[in-house]
Amino acid sequence: MAVGARSGHEEPEERPERFGAPSSSGSVGEPPSEADPADGDADDDGGPQDPRRPRSFWKELPLLIGIALLLALLIKTFLVQAFSIPSDSMMNTLQRGDRVLVDKLTPWFGSEPERGEVVVFHDPGGWLEGEPTPEPNVVQKFLSFIGLMPSSEEKDLIKRVIAVGGDTVSCKKGGKVVVNGKPLDETSYIHPGSTPCDDEPFGPIKVPEGRIWVMGDNRQNSLDSRYHQELPGSGTVANDKVVGRAVVVAWPLTRWSTLPVPDTFDQPGLSAAGLAQDAARMAGPGALGLAGAVPLVLWHRKRRES
Numbered sequence: 001m002a003v004g005a006r007s008g009h010e011e012p013e014e015r016p017e018r019f020g021a022p023s024s025s026g027s028v029g030e031p032p033s034e035a036d037p038a039d040g041d042a043d044d045d046g047g048p049q050d051p052r053r054p055r056s057f058w059k060e061l062p063l064l065i066g067i068a069l070l071l072a073l074l075i076k077t078f079l080v081q082a083f084s085i086p087s088d089s090m091m092n093t094l095q096r097g098d099r100v101l102v103d104k105l106t107p108w109f110g111s112e113p114e115r116g117e118v119v120v121f122h123d124p125g126g127w128l129e130g131e132p133t134p135e136p137n138v139v140q141k142f143l144s145f146i147g148l149m150p151s152s153e154e155k156d157l158i159k160r161v162i163a164v165g166g167d168t169v170s171c172k173k174g175g176k177v178v179v180n181g182k183p184l185d186e187t188s189y190i191h192p193g194s195t196p197c198d199d200e201p202f203g204p205i206k207v208p209e210g211r212i213w214v215m216g217d218n219r220q221n222s223l224d225s226r227y228h229q230e231l232p233g234s235g236t237v238a239n240d241k242v243v244g245r246a247v248v249v250a251w252p253l254t255r256w257s258t259l260p261v262p263d264t265f266d267q268p269g270l271s272a273a274g275l276a277q278d279a280a281r282m283a284g285p286g287a288l289g290l291a292g293a294v295p296l297v298l299w300h301r302k303r304r305e306s
Helices: 057-079 138-145 272-305
Strands: 080-084 099-103 118-122 156-164 168-171 177-179 202-206 211-215 242-251
Touching: 080 242, 099 118, 118 211, 156 168, 156 177
Parallel strands: none
Antiparallel strands: 080 099, 099 242, 118 156, 118 242, 156 211, 168 177, 168 202
């Protein structure tokens, strides 16, 4: 028998198991010190989990653009909108070509125009009759629709509110604008060299409830309420025609500024007429209640005495 040969009756010699090979008991050899990256991750149940690849930027771009356009449309509809100044009627407060941002949010909460505010409003009817309307291209129409560019098709105007519903306003040649008996000091906003109303004196005019009386800051170059008294509303503008209040000059950047209410509109007594009307409205029901209560009290007192 050759050296090293074994009998067929002898048990085979146990050989060391190969690294990672299963044994007869089902166990495996010593695992490697580091997991093989090719094996992938395992979930909580021990099963394989497919890694998710990040979405391509070019696939997300249309979604981002769509969301941005939707937000711009919502902002334009409910919050703010840009408007372009087409004339010199509001100089020097606003100049031709300025872009202003108009607050459209507060009217949704019942806010109404107040004295001294600069407001944008739709043509009440006949104010811009005969004025040419520029024809925008497709891109301008789209940008105007979403509010990234001032609308060029709508016939809108921008003026300063001088009087509101219930006020009495007037102006004589050589004098000042008078609201509810109080003269206005307009030196802070009226165009240098302009007079309050020498070109078109008016009044006294009682502004109907729910309407406003508006005038441009460049009085000798502004076809405002004074020049439309023959139209329905007698030169006043309905509150529901007001788009919103102009709050900021946004462009050009060199003219960036806010548009606050001048101090003259905060003078004491300017709203005295309005306060008197409110007091009269409150006194009316009170007087009726008192008139009805007195006979009842006298009748009850007479019964107690008897």
